[in-house]
Amino acid sequence: MEDIPVSAAKELRQGALAALALDDWPRKMMAVDALDESMPVDPTVVLDEPAHLPGRPPRPELVPPAQLKSRPAGTPQGRAALLHALAHIEFNAVNLALDIVWRFPGMPADFYRDWIGVAREEASHFRLLNEHLATLGHVYGDFCAHNGLWDMAAKTHDDVAARLALVPRIMEARGLDASPMIRDKLARVGDARGAAILDIILRDEIGHVAIGNRWYRWLCEQGGYDPVAWHAELAQRYAAPRQRGPFNLDARRAAGFDERELAVLTAGDVST
Secondary structure, X not given: OOOOOHHHOOOHHHHHHHHHHOOXXXXXXXXXXXXXXXXXXXXXXXXXXXXXXXXXOOOOOEOXXXXXXXXXXXXXXXXXXXXXXXXXXXXHHHHXXXXXHHHOOOOOHHHHHXXXXXXXXXXXXXXXXXXXXXXXXXXXXXXXXXXXXXXXXXXXXXXXXXXHHHHHHHHHHHHHHHHHHHHHHHHHXXXXXXXXXXXXXXXXXXXXXXXXXHHHHHHHHHHOOOHHXXXXXXHHHOOOOOOOOOOOHHHHHHOOOOHHHHHHHHHXXXXX
């Protein structure tokens, strides 16, 4: 797939797949920028999956989460490791948004346009973090990372409802909870620029999770499913991680979680 120029793609979903397959991250980010919500969308086409998705550079080395070293953010090296971890999350988020566009046929055209918009914002977050990382003498790939976000995407490769329920509504919603704490950690060690980037990311991620909620509820309405019960069923079927507090309830409300969902979430919090 990588030998097909992304610029040659005349249809949005085909272009998303071409961008996803790119290994070189600068080319991937430029390809995402080239995708436009005004491009034609064909929801009916079933695209063949190339080998070795997603495309990614040889570094960072991917290791189990337990092998990642904890470094204090108060040291330059520790802060660089933290920013690198955030950049890796955003890189994965770009791939996730591209993947949901090409992989699942039969959704309304606006579904694909929404997720291309998400991919573009995730790419901007990646660039902001990587540029800030450079001020500490590092670039993306300098530290090891784990593959947790993409692992859940792989589990849900054949089920759009599971993808929406478990990636934006669990994995990415966790970022709404964590971002303020990371932002404050950076502010405490005098990293005003890093804190400002986290503010941008939280603002945009509320919108991304809201898109996930919107389309998950659309599927619930189409199939006559109860959103809370179906979410629990999908989480169990695909072995989604248990959700731990503290929860950023204000951000989750802004992202479209209703009070019934939040009550279930907080009642099941295993950290309390």
